[in-house]
Amino acid sequence: MLLIKNAKVYTMAEKVLENGQILIKGNKILKVGKNIEVDKNCKVIDAKGFYVTPGFIDAHCHLGMFEQDMGFEGSDGNEITDPVTPELRAIDAINPMDSAFKEAYENGVTCVCTGPGSANVIGGSFAIIKTKGIRIDNMIVKENAAMKCAFGENPKRCYNAKKQSPSTRMATAAILREALMKGRDYLEKKENGEGKQNFNMKMEALIPVLKRQIPLKAHAHRADDIFTAIRIAKEFNLKLTLDHCTEGHLIKDELVKENYPAIVGPTFGFRTKIEVRNKTFDTLKVLKKAGVKFAIMTDHPVIPISHLSLCASLAVKAGLDEETALKAITINAAEILGIQDRVGSIEEGKDADIAIFDKHPFDVQANTQYVIINGEIVFKKY
Structure with missing residues (x-):
């Protein structure tokens, strides 16, 4: 003992x-x-x-998916060959030998939700893991924790470069809807035993989302993208977390009405693209005052995961109370991820x-x- x-x-x-x-x-x-x-x-x-x-919890990162000091060889977070890839699983790409794991736990980060990036409309499933180990199978808290989907700039930029859909926000939403509709039809036929149905790995991967067993983990920075994520989640009666939520402070009253949790960040650092031009640490104090539940994320490697507590500290500097900031990287993060019974x-x-x-x-x-x-x-x- x-x-x-x-x-x-x-x-x-x-x-x-x-x-x-x-x-x-x-x-x-x-x-x-x-x-x-x-x-x-x-x-x-x-x-x-x-x-x-x-131990601190990073509720949204790509630890082990985009490895440090590796370049293309260590970049396994985006399969930019098909905008709909729900069948992909983070556990098959996470490398615990990535030196960032050691930097995580040495700075108090003991648990993370890590998974695919935001190039695809549907990117695959995130996993919740502990940050110490050599074999991912022995580090898992929850293997299939959430299904990544992405709105806004990233999918349209990636696929416009390939001269294919989506190259607009309309197409991103339509592609997501189509996948969910196909998944719903596949699930209904499977449950009703209607004839012999061909196995479809993409549709099988969407079943936990459609049955509300796991949430959509929605990459959405801009206010209109946040509302599109909510619109589609309501259409299909899905669980949802609003990841990034960069313009959340601009729509706080609407977020209170909808009652979906937010995972806010990466707030520290350079504004790298147009959809994050309203990025500010004020978002967190505004959401707290309004009554929106949130966690703080690094989006590692965008912000090094070792700086998770620094992000919370900068939120305090901007006016968030210390207790809420600490909750945002501990118990609130755990509750949003559905692992509060353990961490x-x-x-x-x-x-x-x-x-x-x-x-x-x-x-x-x-x-x-x-x-x-x-x-x-x-x-x-x-």
Whole structure:
């Protein structure tokens, strides 16, 4: 067993515990509180003066899909040969040997939702994984977590360059609708046992989306693209997350009415294209005030995944309260991804994914002291 003691513990489930203790047994949190009794054989981390948080969660990135220092050989996130590729699975492209994994967990990021990029109208399924391991099969929290779809600039730019559809936003929406209609018809025939149906891998991959088992993970920056994503989700009665949501602050009242969660970012850095010209860290405080639930993402490698806490810190600088910013990379991210039963807070029975810092993690000078994933110390500063 492992005991963390004398820490300032941000459980994300209740008030901050001063001089708190966390007892870990195996890969789970056994107890959280004060004055926990342990035997003499228990390993102890004295975290006096340190800040303890749940491991951070990046709710949208491409970790292991676009590898560092690799160029084309390590670029496996976009299959730009067909705008509709729901059959693709992130787990078949994620490389845990990508050096960015080490940078992730050394900076407290212990869990990510990673998957295909936004070149295709439907790009394939995202996976939720832990950030420490050598074999992806042993790192999975949820293999089929969401189905990526994309609106706006990226699919029209990629396929216009190939002189094929979609080259407009109209075509992007039409192609997505057609795929969903075909999928719905395929599912109905399959469930009704209407004759002998030929197997279709694309349609099979859309069944969890149509049955509301997983959400559409919609790449949408601009306000009109966000509304198109919502329109189509409502047409087919689908679950939906609004990923990027760059102009969310401009349509906050409408987002409140629709009640879909947002995963906001990448907000730090250069405005690389027209559809992100209204990018601002103000988006987060505006959405909080309006009552929209959100997480913060890096979109790694757009922002290096090691800077997830910096993104949250910059949101605080722009006016978001500190507690909400921390929730946006812990428990809110977990709830939006549907994995709150395992991660996102320091509570009894949850995975022992914990980060320990010498200063508050939003302090740019904070250093990670320990990182624990599944009860194992995967990083120790000294």
